[in-house]
Amino acid sequence: EAGVTQSPTHLIKTRGQQATLRCSPISGHTSVYWYQQALGLGLQFLLWYDEGEERNRGNFPPRFSGRQFPNYSSELNVNALELEDSALYLCASRRLGDPHYGYTFGSGTRLTVV
Amino acid sequence: SQQGEEDPQALSIQEGENATMNCSYKTSINNLQWYRQNSGRGLVHLILIRSNEREKHSGRLRVTLDTSKKSSSLLITASRAADTASYFCATAETSYDKVIFGPGTSLSVIP
Numbered sequence: 001e002a003g004v005t006q007s008p009t010h011l012i013k014t015r016g017q018q019a020t021l022r023c024s025p026i027s028g029h030t031s032v033y034w035y036q037q038a039l040g041l042g043l044q045f046l047l048w049y050d051e052g053e054e055r056n057r058g059n060f061p062p063r064f065s066g067r068q069f070p071n072y073s074s075e076l077n078v079n080a081l082e083l084e085d086s087a088l089y090l091c092a093s094r095r096l097g098d099p100h101y102g103y104t105f106g107s108g109t110r111l112t113v114v
Numbered sequence: 115s116q117q118g119e120e121d122p123q124a125l126s127i128q129e130g131e132n133a134t135m136n137c138s139y140k141t142s143i144n145n146l147q148w149y150r151q152n153s154g155r156g157l158v159h160l161i162l163i164r165s166n167e168r169e170k171h172s173g174r175l176r177v178t179l180d181t182s183k184k185s186s187s188l189l190i191t192a193s194r195a196a197d198t199a200s201y202f203c204a205t206a207e208t209s210y211d212k213v214i215f216g217p218g219t220s221l222s223v224i225p
Contacts (some may be wrong), residue, residue: 004156010200014117041217042217045212045213045214048212056211056212101159102159103149103157105157105159106156107155107156108154108155108156110154
């Protein structure tokens with residue numbers, strides 16, 4: 001079974017640009033979660049999608065947005081990039097009908113804003 | 115905030131010793147999970163303990179949960195150099211909710 005895949009692995013953008021990060025969940029998983037891990041900090045919850053809808057959102061500005069496609073893959077978009085957006089962005093998936101199992105994480109996209 | 119907080123922030127032990135990490139949280143939870151992260155890569159789910167469970171084992175891992183004290187501990191027995199990683203606890207208020215992660219404990223196992 002393929003795991004959660006994220007692309008690209010690394011992304012370098014200039015301040016003010018837009019970044020698009022992609023995530024493909026494990027087959028059969030309908031929920032996708034996005035987390036930001038800035039250097040030296042813990043994981044901050046960004047967004048949760050399930051069945052194509054945004055279910056919950058963390059304390060991030062509106063320039064962080066995303067969507068989930070009919071095949072349950074997901075995109076995270078960050079507009080008007082700022083230097084402090086540099087971080088590892090992790091995507092995780094879960095089958096919502098299995099509440100007693102943890103997340104499966106991808107390896108992340110390391111975004112560097114210069 | 116329901117965010118868990120791990121203690122200690124960093125731990126260094128010799129190979130073969132046991133490592134104990136603690137996690138405290140603030141609100142009622144449905145479950146508590148422990149994850150491992152190697153060198154800034156993706157997280158690996160280690161174990162999930164439900165709020166009505168007190169102890170759970172998985173290989174060399176032992177997790178306890180004390181809901182009255184709002185705390186959990188992760189014990190790694192007979193540690194190996196490969197156990198060197200950051201360990202995070204994460205809590206969920208409901209069975210279908212997102213999980214919130216603590217800041218993590220950095221474990222170094224010296225060969």
